[in-house]
Amino acid sequence: MRNPALVAAVAAGKASALATRLMGRGGGTALPGLVAHTIYPSVLRALTSQLPEGSIMVTGTNGKTTTARMLGSILEAAGLDPLHNRSGSNLERGLVSTMVDAATPGGGLPGSLRAGLFEVDEAALPGVLPAIRPKVALFNNLFRDQLDRYGEIDTVYRKWRDALPAMRPRSTVVLNADDPAIAALTLAPDLRATVFTFGIDDPRYSLDALPHAADSISCPRCNSRLEYSLILLGHLGHWRCPSCGLARPRLDVVAKQVRLHGTESSDLELETPVGPMQVTLRVPGLYNVYNGLAAVSAALAFGVSPQYIKEGLDRFTAAFGRIERVRIPGSNDNALLMALVKNPVGFNEVLRMLFPLEEREGLAAATPKHLMIVINDLFADGRDVSWLWDVDFEILSATPDLVGRVEVSGIRAGDMAVRLKYAGVDPSLIKLDVDVAGALEAAVRALPAGETLYVLPTYTAMLAFRKMLYDKGWVQSQFWEQ
């Protein structure tokens, strides 16, 4: 049964994709989607509804790409070859482009495609969720991010909550119970989907106080100040409202024990509705523990068996630019580790991963770490660099000798250098070069034998940096698809 409008939309979308490629504008993922959507506004629903196993949608401020990649690896292990939009195409047009690209000229999908896996931008979700009507919708976290672009988090919360009634009765919303703004999505009126929750019970990596970047500290229902018995990451933790009684819900998937292994990996012991599970994540940091927990929970809600979940996570490697290790050719046994930084909570967690509490308190020996921070203020980075003042750089000066040298670069290198100076970092350790190539050269030259350079770029700086490494021949690919 052919749908003529769908066929026309797919054909036009494919033609514009081809034209873009012929004109040498590689990487452009939005245009085919825009064209197809203009011809047939229901194109997204018409195509995604053909996926026999349904789809998983992943959203949240931080960790979307990593979590979706973990889920991709799990679904592959389960033999469900997922159709997966890659990061950078997580707006509605990008999703349509992904679908149009996969579709046959007749508007069908190849039989080999069983499931969809869609990473969706926070602001795009209210439009996309009713179109895709996923079998599982995962909401990972909601942090302050690019206020110039997304607006306040209360606004994002309300838009998400109001979109949820579009979920069908036999679908599942997977929620991070430790995030009050996520857990409170259950307050959506007419929520027909099943709720499935996850969280961390292990107090080992808790914080003494809410960080400056903490956002959602007032009750989503009655606006009173929330109380925490445990703070784990930003405003994530064990919370309750003393006034109306809204509280962290009971968990379906519980991290009973978490062990972080520096900048390498983490081990989790989980309790799940299908029994205990032990999982190893090959990415570091507590923020990636939440991403792993989210992926496990969404996979269980999708019906994947624990054996494939473990297998998928075993095969998983970090997403492009998120946490990436590169050996520096011709160096004195030096390496480079790149970790994207894009908002206060994300930056805080990268700093916590690089400078664990034991080292900050002098309980564990550490050699000074060498950093390179690259701050741009283009649209995709957020044009407002005010957020740097909400990051707790003060931990860098908590103990002497945590930091060896900080190379600062990018369009707003000056703002970054000032932030470090006011955080109490010894000014003689702060080196500034607006030119990223020059900064990298100087930073690598200054590395002692065997040491790693930790590169922390904003989004567009990460793309430019990756291209520079490719041009130098240090990495084999500069694009998303590898």
Added chain:
Amino acid sequence: MDLRIAFLYPELMNIYGDRGNILALSRRAQWRGIDVSVDRVSIGDRIDPGYYDFYFFGGGQDKQQIAVSHDLQGQKGDALKEAVERGAVILSVCGGYQLLGHYYRPFDADDLPGIGLLDVHTDASNTRYIGNVLVESDLPGVGLIVAFENHSGCTFLGPNVKPLGKSLIGGGNNGKDGTEGAQYKTAYGCYLHGSLLPKNPPLADYLLTQALTRRHGPVQLAPLDDNAENLAHSQATERARLTK
């Protein structure tokens, strides 16, 4: 010498990294050998109008601003007004600025009352002013101010305040009259995020001098090495010109 700072509603009104203003003022005092204390003053706390030298009042999300507006009616609002009459400095940004004025008027709800310390009022608008800004300051020796604005409220000045400066790039107070911010005696309001004081060291030192003068008499601040700050200032100036 010592400096007493009050951070007003730090957990409710701090969404744009505005705590950088407190850090800048504190550090620049400490680097000159001045002892600094910072107290967090929030909902339900009383203010002794003679105690603090400097108050910072930042911006928050809409629902937090409602709670703060309520808390300011009565003792706390009166104490802030008296504090300014007695020489204390108040720097307010965005939501804090609006609440020091007479009222904020939303489209579809009742007026949110301020305390009328600054003779300004704010109306909601459909235009959001977002971007890098440049302001030519009217304060002596302060010069060009660089910052980032993000507001849809339009603030209009009454006869009892002067603008903080002339808006060269950006929407300024209301997108119409070319002014940015307001000042009454030692109380200042503006739409300048960034954070404001760290990369505008002359403004930071101007406010610091005023705040110290209240209890310590006229002071002369020793010069600091502001190379990094000046570089941030010039990069931000360039960005404002490029992105306007």
